[in-house]
Amino acid sequence: MNYQDIAQLIQMALSQGKKVWEVVLDCEAENQGCTRSQIMDRMRERWRVMRESMAIVGARRSMGGLVGGEASLLQSGDGRLFVGPLLVTVMTRALAVAEANACMERIVAAPTAGSCGIIPGALSAVAERMGATEEQVLQALFTASGIGIVLASNASISGAEGGCQAECGSAAAMAAAGVVELVGGDPQQIAEAAALALKNQLGLVCDPVGGLVEVPCVKRNAFTAVHAVVAAQMAVVGIKSVIPVDEVISAMHQIGKAMPQELKETAEGGLAATPTARRLANLESER
Numbered sequence: 001m002n003y004q005d006i007a008q009l010i011q012m013a014l015s016q017g018k019k020v021w022e023v024v025l026d027c028e029a030e031n032q033g034c035t036r037s038q039i040m041d042r043m044r045e046r047w048r049v050m051r052e053s054m055a056i057v058g059a060r061r062s063m064g065g066l067v068g069g070e071a072s073l074l075q076s077g078d079g080r081l082f083v084g085p086l087l088v089t090v091m092t093r094a095l096a097v098a099e100a101n102a103c104m105e106r107i108v109a110a111p112t113a114g115s116c117g118i119i120p121g122a123l124s125a126v127a128e129r130m131g132a133t134e135e136q137v138l139q140a141l142f143t144a145s146g147i148g149i150v151l152a153s154n155a156s157i158s159g160a161e162g163g164c165q166a167e168c169g170s171a172a173a174m175a176a177a178g179v180v181e182l183v184g185g186d187p188q189q190i191a192e193a194a195a196l197a198l199k200n201q202l203g204l205v206c207d208p209v210g211g212l213v214e215v216p217c218v219k220r221n222a223f224t225a226v227h228a229v230v231a232a233q234m235a236v237v238g239i240k241s242v243i244p245v246d247e248v249i250s251a252m253h254q255i256g257k258a259m260p261q262e263l264k265e266t267a268e269g270g271l272a273a274t275p276t277a278r279r280l281a282n283l284e285s286e287r
């Protein structure tokens with residue numbers, strides 16, 4: 001009963017008269033030999049960890065000392081916030097989770113540790129705005145997971161294999177799909193949102209300064225969570241991706257393979273090769 005690509009997932013939902021999240025949940029229950037409620041309980045536990053990791057913890061510093069306190073700065077705003085409250089919440093929570101990861105605290109890899117703030121940031125903020133229940137958030141997480149399963153099978157969710165497009169790009173596609181589910185979009189809109197989000201992350205390289213998941217990773221989570229919400233918003237008003245989502249995933253896979261090794265988590269290229277990054281990396285190694 002498994003789906004091989006997103007077109008099949010959408011088709012299964014439509015032909016069975018189910019929501020996308022239900023198809024994903026049913027497949028997981030069958031694959032793991034568990035009941036639906038057991039799988040749902042596991043997702044509830046992951047959502048609990050995600051919520052805990054969104055706590056804003058003042059001016060903490062990351063293990064490598066390159067980041068920390070950004071979520072707190074944004075939350076206080078200091079009278080300078082000019083974007084809407086929804087986006088501020090999305091950014092703040094995405095930063096908080098990514099900071100928690102950089103501080104070696106407990107997070108849910110979604111799909112990876114480096115991209116862990118994107119899904120919780122986007123989903124929690126939109127859920128609050130829409131007055132969604134916890135059950136609805138869990139359903140959105142299953143939809144996001146379904147997209148993630150296809151990305152992992154047909155392309156990659158690893159920065160070392162496909163660049164940051166595979167990590168943060170995948171998280172963006174998953175979050176966008178989840179947000180569409182959350183706000184009551186239909187299965188095709190879920191596919192469009194995933195395509196729109198991923199398409200606009202293609203080519204993104206993985207170039208962590210000093211090999212630490214701190215710069216550019218933490219702030220990138222805030223940018224990408226907003227990006228996912230924008231993709232979902234476009235999809236639910238009927239904006240479509242000219243390139244179908246499975247072709248976008250295939251393009252991401254090809255781009256990842258063509259990307260030089262220096263730009264795939266080796267910290268030998270891109271931002272990681274700048275003079276400032278080299279200086280910071282040397283300071284870190286001398287500690």
Ligand code: SF4
Pocket residue numbers: 114115158159160163164165167168205206207208212213214215216217220265
């Ligand atoms: S830059 Fe690399 S390490 Fe950082 S989030 Fe992206 S893929 Fe992960």
